[in-house]
Amino acid sequence: MKSILEKEGKKIHANLCEISDYIYENPELGNEEFKSSEKLISFLQDHNFEIEKEFLGIKTAFRATYDSKKEGATIGYLCEYDALPEIGHGCGHNMIGSMSAGAGIILSKVLDEVGGKIIVYGTPAEETNGAKVIFAEEGVFDELDAAMMVHPGDKTLASGKSMALYPLQFTYKGKTAHAASCPHEGINALNAIIQLFNGIDALRQHVTPDVRMHGVITQGGVAANIVPDEATAQFYFRAGTKETLDDILEKVKNIAKGAALMTGATLEMSRYELPNDNLKTHENLSSAFMENLKALGIEDIHGPKETGSSDIGNVSHKTATIHPYLSISNCPLTGHSVQMANATITDLAHERLLTGALALAFTGLDVLNKKIEL
Structure with missing residues (x-):
């Protein structure tokens, strides 16, 4: 046939x-x-x-x-x-x-x-x-x-x-202030993003070799003399299996929450594309x-x-x-x-x-x- x-x-x-x-x-x-x-x-x-x-x-x-x-x-x-x-x-x-x-x-x-x-x-x-x-x-x-x-x-x-993939967006919101005259009145959302990146980088030594974590800052402020009141980062998280990826995502989300607590910013997390x-x-x-x-x-x-x-x-x-x-x-x-x-x-x-x-x-x-x- x-x-x-x-x-x-x-x-x-x-x-x-x-x-x-x-x-x-x-x-x-x-x-x-x-x-x-x-x-x-x-x-x-x-x-x-x-x-x-x-x-x-x-x-x-x-x-x-x-x-x-x-x-x-x-x-x-x-x-x-x-x-x-x-x-x-x-x-x-x-x-x-x-x-x-x-x-x-x-x-x-x-x-x-x-x-x-x-x-x-x-x-x-x-x-x-x-x-x-x-x-x-x-x-x-x-x-x-x-x-x-x-x-x-x-x-x-x-x-x-x-590889399994999950796209995750992190948006931190703070409060603007003059970065020179009254920075103490502001809440720096960009600082939260920086702490997010630092936390994810610290996690890299505690993951299996199949894991990939890569991201960019898509919004980080409008001028150097203004405390940024909103900042956003987008990441792709990947792993050899969906099960491993689910475990990584849980850890990353806790890191993101920690960055918000450290800076006083509020956090929104969302899936910005479809996962694989x-x-x-x-x-x-x-x-x-x-x-x-x-x-x-x-x-x-x-x-x-x-x-x-x-x-x-x-x-x-x-x-x-x-x-x-x-x-x-x-x-x-x-x-x-x-x-x-x-x-x-x-x-x-x-x-x-x-x-x-x-x-x-x-x-x-x-x-x-x-x-x-x-």
């Missing part, structure tokens, strides 16, 4: 290249991907997928379903299509969206015979407020037996790990994907690596998930670069669009045929 999928893949190969190039040529930032999402929606509609636009109220999100109406597993493919400011598609999301949509379409051609359901999700804004986080919080991925996507890169890598859970790769699903890549002629395959943070992690806490990498270059590439963006429209990248879509479709078929223990 995989030979049938190969034939179906070849039929849409030109479409995959055209869509990927179109999204590359029309880069759109997160939650502004109107052209990109519409391009993918039209492609899926042409192949009899039922579309829910503006899914969960997110204007550029969608849910596309092909249902055999027969008993079987539900396979999810995840489309990304947001670009980076100034750089464009330096993370290859033009390819990711095309491969995931292509995989869903290819697999749909045998679904009426095999049974089960395919859902292709349009998930905007991976680079910022990743929609997958919202989808996961709303229980969307609970409907899946497996979720998959493949990321372009300079090496082919098995699905690995990503750590990616938990499903090893059986990952092994099957790698075997399918080998069957498609990909031989130079490397082991997994740990990446930064991504909303794919939130998916993996809901269902069996993989996020492998597929090489599109014969030389090193730097992620989030113009070089990476330009590599997505080369002849090799066009060839790998089909390879990635087929490997995803093959793995979906393995799940439907119960060849993978989930």
Whole structure:
């Protein structure tokens, strides 16, 4: 049956290249991907997928379903299509969206015979407020037996790990006063921020090596001769697992409260972006994907690596998930670069669009045929 999928893949190969190039040529930032999402929606509609636009109220999100109406597993493919400011598609999301949509379409051609359901999700804004986080919080991925996507890169890598991330904003409020004539009448909010940074720096020697804590002061006062009455800092806190991160956050929040007590300022803490859970790769699903890549002629395959943070992690806490990498270059590439963006429209990248879509479709078929223990 995989030979049938190969034939179906070849039929849409030109479409995959055209869509990927179109999204590359029309880069759109997160939650502004109107052209990109519409391009993918039209492609899926042409192949009899039922579309829910503006899914969960997110204007550029969608849910596309092909249902055999027969008993079987539900396979999810995840489309990304947001670009980076100034750089464009330096993370290859033009390819990711095309491969995931292509995989869903290819697999749909045998679904009426095999049974089960395919859902292709349009998930905007991976680079910022990743929609997958919202989808996961709303229980969307609970409907899946497996979720998959493949990321372009300079090496082919098995699905690995990503770090859990929590963005936290600290706002301290004090009282203005003349910094020379009556500083004793003021409450210095910037001092509270400085104590916050000092406290977090002191915590660094008491955390495990996987922990990352990095922040900036976004507001610290308006003039040197005025005691600042408001100051704000934004931090990213990361760790190898969500559980470790939760423990770090509790300690950080106590440090922040201590800084307020030390200075007399009041404190407000808020989540200023959406958090990411750590990616938990499903090893059986990952092994099957790698075997399918080998069957498609990909031989130079490397082991997994740990990446930064991504909303794919939130998916993996809901269902069996993989996020492998597929090489599109014969030389090193730097992620989030113009070089990476330009590599997505080369002849090799066009060839790998089909390879990635087929490997995803093959793995979906393995799940439907119960060849993978989930």
